Amino acid sequence: MKIAVFAGDGIGPEVTREAVRVLEALALPGLELIEGDVGGAAYKRHGHPLPQATLDIARECDAILFGAVGDPDCDNLERSLRPEQAILGLRKAMGFFANLRPARVFAGLEDFSALRPEVAGAIDLLIVRELNGDVYFGEKGIRKLEDGRRQGWDMMSYAEDEVRRIAHVGFKAAQGRAKPGEKGKLCSVDKANVLETSQLWRDVMIEVSADYPDVELSHMYVDNAAMQLVRNPGQFDVIVTGNLFGDILSDQASMCVGSIGLLASASLSEGTSGLYEPIHGSAPDIAGKGLANPMATILSAAMLLRHSLGFEAQAARIEAAVAKTLADGIRGGDLGGSFGTAAIGDAVLERL
Structure with missing residues (x-):
């Protein structure tokens, strides 16, 4: 080794x-x-x-x-x-x-979170973030329009196989974290009400879920997920999401815990x-x-x-x-x- x-x-x-x-x-x-x-x-x-x-x-x-x-x-x-x-x-x-970032509050450190101690104390979750796709790796550039103004653009996209492989990582993580006799919990975070990329993401997550009957799959829009991480973070066990949303939510979760040094x-x-x-x-x-x-x-x-x-x-x-x-x-x-x-x-x- x-x-x-x-x-x-x-x-x-x-x-x-x-x-x-x-x-x-x-x-x-x-x-x-x-x-x-x-x-x-x-x-x-x-x-x-x-x-x-x-x-x-x-x-x-x-x-x-x-x-x-x-x-x-x-x-x-x-x-x-x-x-x-x-x-x-x-x-x-x-x-x-696949980026795995666990966030939990250790006993006795609840007061170091920006959240109320009783809210922070319930945090014990894992964010699974896809690392190789999404808007970070799509075509991008800055171009000049006919009237002289500049326009920046970035292509957000996911191929079906990219979503499928990160989905399997998320479901397996949820299986591994499940308590004996209970189903695992996996929340897929997207913006399927606005983005076609997210609609594909959601469709593939549902398809892959058929392989994991012992894991309960739920879906949440990213704006609501950000709010819920502050309001009631204890509801989450495993969160799986794309590169952009995962970047933001994992940093947010780290500050809910209270110290980046842990x-x-x-x-x-x-x-x-x-x-x-x-x-x-x-x-x-x-x-x-x-x-x-x-x-x-x-x-x-x-x-x-x-x-x-x-x-x-x-x-x-x-x-x-x-x-x-x-x-x-x-x-x-x-x-x-x-x-x-x-x-x-x-x-x-x-x-x-």
């Missing part, structure tokens, strides 16, 4: 280091960690944010543990050389099409390969100071064990250790605490 470790920029190396310590503590037989350069760090060393050597490592490994990319020193580079191109390039080259994510291919990363950025303002909260990266490592390597029990152990650490009052500055990066890592290891 090989895991590529791409720490990246800013706080990336600091938080990734703690996740690696947790993985090593599990002493999994045959586990090998291989490091590679990405982002601004890679540009400074190799002249490109995603060097061929790094891409070769990614293809050789079973999964990728990713830190963060983003470096103010690279802000003036042309777009193709910006640090962020590393993550986009990996998604494209590795065929990562949120992990996975980007999966059609096989078992995946890229796992915290949703926060490189935070250059605190880089090198030992202040960053590593829990999101540690939880990303748990997702890696679950989805790419099949170690469910070990993933659950890590998640339980993080929850116990938080319940014991060991928190970083993002949660009003005074514990630094390494101290939080030590605490998680003790409870593991």
Whole structure:
């Protein structure tokens, strides 16, 4: 089993280091960690944010543990050389099409949400976002009209097979999260009352649902879904949606939870390969100071064990250790605490 470790920029190396310590503590037989350069760090060393050597490592490994990319020193580079191109390039080259972003409120942290504690405390959901289609990848441009005015345009489209494969990911996730003896719950979010793209999306979701009689499928327009995430987020279990809507709703869900420093994510291919990363950025303002909260990266490592390597029990152990650490009052500055990066890592290891 090989895991590529791409720490990246800013706080990336600091938080990734703690996740690696947790993985090593599990002493999994045959586990090998291989490091590679990405982002601004890679540009400074190799002249490109995603060097061929790094891409070769990614293809050789079973999964990728990713830190963060983003470096103010690279802000003036042309777009193709910006640090962020590393993550986009990996998604494209590795065929990562399904983004999984769980959001839950850990016990004792309800007051950190912008929502009322009793509302926030009910949040335990998973957003499944399609990554390779939609308006982000359609034809686009800016043209000049006959009267001299400029007009921007973007093509939104989905092919049936693109919807079908993300639908299967969503239904399987709902099956896996279902409580014993109960049906899974999957809410498909679209804008089928306005967009033909969304009508196709809804039609295909209904067709695929026939393969999953143990999952209850519901539909919701995206504007209502955004409202319901604030009004009653506890009603959701798994949400599956397109690239644009998923981008917006997953960020909204993260703020409902209360701290971006606790949120992990996975980007999966059609096989078992995946890229796992915290949703926060490189935070250059605190880089090198030992202040960053590593829990999101540690939880990303748990997702890696679950989805790419099949170690469910070990993933659950890590998640339980993080929850116990938080319940014991060991928190970083993002949660009003005074514990630094390494101290939080030590605490998680003790409870593991």
